[in-house]
Structures are given as structure tokens and as C-alpha cells.
Amino acid sequence: MKLDRRTLILASTALLAFTGAALADDAKPFAGQTITVLLPSPQDDNMAADFEKDTGIKLDLQTASWDDVSTKVSTALLAGTAPADVTEFDWSWTGQFSAAGWYLPLNDAIDADTQQDIKGSALFNINGELLAVPYTNDFRVMLVNKKHFEDAGVATMPKTLDELVAAAKAIKDKGIVKYPVGLPLSATEGASTSWYLLTKAFGGDLFDKDMNPLFTSPDSAGYKAMAFELQLLKDGLVDPAATGLKDSEINDTMFAKGLTSIMISGEPGRLGQYSDPKQSVVAGQVAAIPVCMASGATRSFGLLEGLGIPKSSANPDAAKEFIKWMTTKQFQVRNYTSNGVLPTRTTALADLQQSGKLVSGEALVAQAPTVEPLFPAGAPTWYPQFSLAVNTSINSAAKGEITVDEAMKRIADAVAEAKKQ
Amino acid sequence: VSSANVISPRLRQQGIGKSSDALLGFLLVLPLLVTMVGLVFYPLLATTWDSFHRVNPMQQGTPFVGVANYTRMFSDAEVRQSWGNTFQYVALAVVLETVFGVIAAALINQVKRGRRWILAAIVLPWAMPAVVSGVIWEWIYAPGPGLLNGVLLALGFDYENFVWFNDGTLAFLLVTLVHVWRMMPLTIVIVLAAMQSIPKDLYEAACLDGASHPRMFFTITLPLVRGAIAVAMTNATVYAFNLFDEAMVLARNSVETRPILIQIFLEAFKKFQFSYGMALSLAVTILSLLFSLGFVARLHKSTRLE
Numbered sequence: 001m002k003l004d005r006r007t008l009i010l011a012s013t014a015l016l017a018f019t020g021a022a023l024a025d026d027a028k029p030f031a032g033q034t035i036t037v038l039l040p041s042p043q044d045d046n047m048a049a050d051f052e053k054d055t056g057i058k059l060d061l062q063t064a065s066w067d068d069v070s071t072k073v074s075t076a077l078l079a080g081t082a083p084a085d086v087t088e089f090d091w092s093w094t095g096q097f098s099a100a101g102w103y104l105p106l107n108d109a110i111d112a113d114t115q116q117d118i119k120g121s122a123l124f125n126i127n128g129e130l131l132a133v134p135y136t137n138d139f140r141v142m143l144v145n146k147k148h149f150e151d152a153g154v155a156t157m158p159k160t161l162d163e164l165v166a167a168a169k170a171i172k173d174k175g176i177v178k179y180p181v182g183l184p185l186s187a188t189e190g191a192s193t194s195w196y197l198l199t200k201a202f203g204g205d206l207f208d209k210d211m212n213p214l215f216t217s218p219d220s221a222g223y224k225a226m227a228f229e230l231q232l233l234k235d236g237l238v239d240p241a242a243t244g245l246k247d248s249e250i251n252d253t254m255f256a257k258g259l260t261s262i263m264i265s266g267e268p269g270r271l272g273q274y275s276d277p278k279q280s281v282v283a284g285q286v287a288a289i290p291v292c293m294a295s296g297a298t299r300s301f302g303l304l305e306g307l308g309i310p311k312s313s314a315n316p317d318a319a320k321e322f323i324k325w326m327t328t329k330q331f332q333v334r335n336y337t338s339n340g341v342l343p344t345r346t347t348a349l350a351d352l353q354q355s356g357k358l359v360s361g362e363a364l365v366a367q368a369p370t371v372e373p374l375f376p377a378g379a380p381t382w383y384p385q386f387s388l389a390v391n392t393s394i395n396s397a398a399k400g401e402i403t404v405d406e407a408m409k410r411i412a413d414a415v416a417e418a419k420k421q
Numbered sequence: 422v423s424s425a426n427v428i429s430p431r432l433r434q435q436g437i438g439k440s441s442d443a444l445l446g447f448l449l450v451l452p453l454l455v456t457m458v459g460l461v462f463y464p465l466l467a468t469t470w471d472s473f474h475r476v477n478p479m480q481q482g483t484p485f486v487g488v489a490n491y492t493r494m495f496s497d498a499e500v501r502q503s504w505g506n507t508f509q510y511v512a513l514a515v516v517l518e519t520v521f522g523v524i525a526a527a528l529i530n531q532v533k534r535g536r537r538w539i540l541a542a543i544v545l546p547w548a549m550p551a552v553v554s555g556v557i558w559e560w561i562y563a564p565g566p567g568l569l570n571g572v573l574l575a576l577g578f579d580y581e582n583f584v585w586f587n588d589g590t591l592a593f594l595l596v597t598l599v600h601v602w603r604m605m606p607l608t609i610v611i612v613l614a615a616m617q618s619i620p621k622d623l624y625e626a627a628c629l630d631g632a633s634h635p636r637m638f639f640t641i642t643l644p645l646v647r648g649a650i651a652v653a654m655t656n657a658t659v660y661a662f663n664l665f666d667e668a669m670v671l672a673r674n675s676v677e678t679r680p681i682l683i684q685i686f687l688e689a690f691k692k693f694q695f696s697y698g699m700a701l702s703l704a705v706t707i708l709s710l711l712f713s714l715g716f717v718a719r720l721h722k723s724t725r726l727e
Contacts, residue, residue, distance in 0.1 A: 075690050078478060096693065099479035187674035240584045241564040244672075381479050384691050392676050399587045401677055413498070421477070421694060 030318040031056025037322060038073065038084035040066040040305070042273075044339040051325055057318050065248055066090075067188050077102045082312040085319040089132035089308035091123050091373075095381040097308075098126040104309045105129035109320040110327075118327065118344045120304040126378060132306030133327050136269060137342040137349070139302045139371040140197045141363060142292060143266030143274075145258060147285040148176050157289045161201060161228065164262065164292045168237045171261050179239035180261040181232050182250045185398040190247025191391040193303060194265040196374055198225035200299040201291055211380065211419075213412045218405075224294070227404050230397060243398050258282045268367075271359040272340030288360035290367045302371045304344065382418035389414030465706075468699045476696040483696075490700035500701065502676060503684035507662065507705075510597055510680055511712070514661040517601045519654055522608025523646075527638060529609065530616045540610070547606035555670030558599045562586065562671065589677035596678050599667045604660050608653040615649030616642060651720035655713040662709040681705055 034057070041063035044050075048059040062084065064072065069088050076083035077100070089103065097103055107130045115121045120134040142164075144157065152171040158164040168180040184190035199206055204221020208214055215222025232238045239260070242250065247265065254260040256274060258281055268288055277283040290298040307326060309319045325331060332343035333351055342364075343349050352358040353365065380386075393407035402410070472490055474483040494500045529539055546554055561568045564584040573580035586592040619642065627637050665682040672678040674687065681701065689698030 071690065074693070078690060078693070078695065096479055100693070102478070187672075187676075240587055241582070243584065243587055244564070384693075388674065388687065388691060392674055395674075396589075396676050399589060399675075399677070401589050417497075418692070421692075 028056035034058040036084040132308035143263040148261040182260040288363040385418035472700040526612035551666035615646040
């Protein structure tokens, strides 16, 4: 059979179109599926649209405060249902969730190069199973409002806790703000993490290598840290209403509005949001400083947050696509500039630093090498009991219902009780 | 000769007769029976069974532990405090709801015009979800821009930035107040309905005899609405034992205001000690039931005397 030129061109075009469509389908193998994702707020406004554009998968994104997400995840999992196809997976849940066997291992979905680039993955790797992939590089620094410092005549940024208190007092005395120190004292997770950080700032740790409490003695760092918090409150440097405020509320309603000058337990990821004039009234005034210490070199700890897939998820394959997509270098860089989420990929962080887009990059680069895990051997299964005892005790002590001594005993008793179970 | 025996086989075929009536009755009751078994009795039995075992998703197996989950609650300081808080909530809420509910019902009973509008307005807090009423009161109690501080400030009191929940006792009373505000309408409705069924002749006769209004209230109204008050107190008790949302919204997990239901939530869903949470839940159910039975027994006794 002889083909004329016109027929040949038509046939070739049709073949190319067919091949293209097939390739496009191959690139989007889960197109048309819908997945639910449950994450703490805020998240990128365009996330759902961008993800659908790239993968063809529809995204039902649900956000809430970290404490509310935590409750929703645990209640749903206990009831044997999936809270979402992809959920927040906090570093502190690793021990518990691994023991309960609730999450799918992601070893087959996340390649070795990615795990190498996202060094924090190791925190979520337990017994050879990668239960989550970190998407936000959350560690603690201190956030300050530079303008408040300048207006109060404080020329240099504090390096020690004494200097920090002196600066706060100067800001208060000048009447720049009524309560210069932002510190959550409510019975929520934020109160616990602030105390952990201050324990490190006083040069100590929470537990010894055998997981025995190190905070019960009055000369221990943990004891001093809580006494320090109460002293800040007593001196009128912390708002008494902090007994009812979560850390996110202090960030959003006080620091972002210029009503407080120092966030003791600052989240570096929020710097992008605070530096954006469209989202913040303190743009250009905010900076990170390395954690002030009682003495010695600065220290901090990591609070990495990951993405995991519950075993009860109805769409695990499409869910894996979302995790891969959200942890790509491109998305991480964009998520920092648009939403302030600090990348977990070393290469993404380096790119941001080189392009000068990393807000307070110098301070973050100085703090990053000092970041330690809170529990070097991994989060214990009794972490929720410990954390709950910490924040409820801080809350009671801040309200004057118990002394520091009683608070420390209450926490130690809770740990002992939890270990028995 | 019973009527069933005289019914012809033809009529029986048409569905008339004792056995077919029984069948119809059974079929009518069946949906309720299935619902009760599925949603009440089975979960109750399963919970009871599990409370004698160790059920913890982080630990393999569910070994039998006897009454360990029940004895543990006596040595657990947090649980003891939560029980203490709950008993105080119950005592205070039941007394306040009953006293003020009866007074409010008596006052509304005197209203001749527009009673339905008053009732509609009063019932509103009860019809509202507990979380919503908690959030509304959170705004009222808020330290900075809160309505309560604003009103007190306008009246000349120095309450700017006063933090109401920084005092344990005050916080406890404020949570109770919100619960009473939400649940008192139920007491009002129950007692008012009873008051409206009292024959007017009794008041007219008492009036002719020269009885004063307070005397009529104590000698006619109260004795005749005793049964309704007992029903209202039973409701108030059960709801006070189940207090959760108001305390959670207003004071979160604070130890000073934590009722036993929040403690159960923390044990089961934060600490994952599921069977311990179940034992606590059953203890609440039993106690709540016992208190309610006390009111019902009193009601039964008073009804017999009448």
C-alpha cells in the first residue's frame, strides 16, 4: 500500500498526540482522585490549586491550630478511622505512633537522596521504618522587635538572659509596650516547649540518659527555667492573660501587632510572614536572635513537623504523591517565601540563603548548628503525659495555685506514673 | 371464652387477633430495640468488659487486669482533683439551676401577655450548642476587650485587663455560671409546665381565705410542682456530671477547673490509656445514675403521698 504525503503527516500527528496524551497520563497517574490533608494553620493559600495543576489530584486541605490538629488526629486514629489521607506528624508522636502501628512506612516512596537532603528524616525513622517526612524545619530562636529595642535605647541585641530581662525592662519603662515578653502560660503545648527551651538556656537538660528527671532540684536548669518564667510574670514583663493564650495566639495577636517585643520561644518560620507588609504591621521591624543563655554558647532544640499517611487512608498512593510534592525543593523554597515555612531540605535552605531571601539568615545560620533533639534516643511513648503535666503545672504555677517546687514534683510524679503503665 | 378463640381463621388471616396484635407491637418496637441494643447496651457491655482489661493501642494484647483500672482512680491525684471539681460543679449547678429556675418559672407564670416570647428568649441559651455558649462567654470574660471588664470599667471600677481565670476559685465559679446559664432554661420549662397545670380554684380559695402571695407559693405552688422539680433536678444532675465543653473552651486543660469528663478525654485520647478512660466513664455513668435515682425515688415517694 502506498501512502501519500498528506496521509503520512496526518498519521504522524495523530500518533504524536496519542503518545503525548499517554505520557501526560503517565506523569499524572492519580489524576482525578481526591485526597484529604490535615495540617496546622497557616498553610499556603494556593496549595490546593498548585497541587492539582501539577498532579491532577484534587486536594481537600483542612487546617486548624496545632493543638486542635493533635486532638483530631489522635481521636480519629483511636477510633480506627483516618483523620485524613495525609496528616501532620509531629516529632513528639514518633514513639507513640510507631508503637501503635498507625502509620504507613514511606521508605519505598521517599528515595535515599531526599532522605539525605532532609536530614531531619532520621527523627521519624524508627526500627527502619520512615513514618513521616519532615516538611517544616521548626527549631527555636528568639524573635525581637528591633524598633522597640531602638526606641528604648537598647543598642545591642541581648546574648544572655540577664541582658534580655534588662532590655525588656527598658522597653516597659519607656512605655513602648506594656508587656514586652511574649510567653505562653496556658495549659497547651506551647507552654511546654517554651519551658524546654529555657531549660536549655539555663544550660541543662530535661532527663539523663536513663530518662530520669533532671529538673526537681532547685539548682537544676529546669527548676530555674520555671522560676524565671514566673519572675517575668511577677515583674510585669509578661501579660497575665498569657495563662489563657496559646503560642499561636501570642504570635498572631501580640507580636505580629507590635504589642510585645520579644518572643522567648520564637519560630523562625514566622519571620517571612512578619516581614511581609501585606500580612504584618511589624514588617521591617522583626528579627531573629540566637537563644539567649544564662551563660555559655547558645543552644536550641528541634521541633520538626512531618507528613505521614495513616494506614487507614483510603488513597495511600495519591497521598504519597502529595508528600513527595510538598517536600520537593521547588515547593519548599516557594513555601518559605509565600508562607514562611522554613525548608527541611539542606539544598533549599542554601538556595534561600544565597539569594538573600532568608530573613535573619545570619541568626538562623548561627542557631542551626546548635539545634539538638529534645530526646536524643527518640521521643518516648509517655511524652504526651510528660508534656501535659508540664503545661498544666506551668499554668497552675503562673496562676499562683502551686509553687515551683510543687510544679516540679507534679511533673516528676507524672513521668514516674507514665513509665509504670 | 376468650375473644381470640372466637375470631375466625379468616379474620386471623386478615391480621386481626391477639397474636397478630402482638406481632405488630413487636414490629413497632423493633427499631427502638435494635437502636438501643446497638447504640446503648452493646457499647455499655463492651466498655464494661474492656475496663477489666488493659486496652492501650501502644501495647500488644489486652490482658485481663481485674479491677486495677478502678482502684487506680483512688490513688491518681489528678483524677481525684477532677472528681472533686465535678462534685462541686454538680452541687453548685443543681442548687443554682433549681432555686433560680423555680423563681424564674414562678415569675413567668405571673406574666399574662407575651409569655411565649419571654419563653422563646429564655430557651435560647439551652438551644445553643455548648461550645458556642462557651465561646460567647469567652468573649465576655476576655481580659482586654471583654464585655465584663468593659462594663465594670464604665461603672468606674478598675477592671482594665483583669484576668478572671487567674484565680482558681473564681475560674471555677465562672465556668459553673456559664453551665447554669445554659441549662437553667430546661428547669424553667419543666417547672413552668407543672405550674400551669395547677387549678386556679386553689389560688382563688386561698385568696378568699386571705393568704398572701408568698404563702400561696409555699403552700400551694411548691408542693404541687415537687414532682416536676425532681425531674428538673435529675436532668440538672446528669448534665452537670457531663460538663465538658464550657470548661474546655474557657479554661482548656487547667487542673483547677477540669471536670472528670475532660480528665477522661485526656486519659483516653491524649495518654491513650483507653481502658482506664473506660473505667472512669463507667464510674461517671454509675454515679450520675445513682444521684438521679435518688431524685426519682423521692419523686415516687412524694407522688404516692399525694
